Amino acid sequence: MAIFAGLNVSDKTTHVFVVTDDGAIQKRGVVASDPDVLAKWLGKRADLVRVVWRPALYLRFYIMG
DSSP: OOEEEEEEEOSSEEEEEEEETTOOEEEEEEEESOHHHHHHHHOSOTTEEEEEEEEGGGHHHHHHO
16 A cells, blocks of 8 residues: 655645545644654655645635636
């Protein structure tokens, strides 16, 4: 089973989701936008296939057009 992490990054907080290849959420949360905090939250997951991120700044443009 492949594991993926998605990060929605803003200046102060990051929303993190860890999901399986079939879309089941394994873990989710909100952490500080700090590399050390993110690394600790994700842990040493050797099974992570890919980590993707999106700056939260652009979310407003997706919603409002």
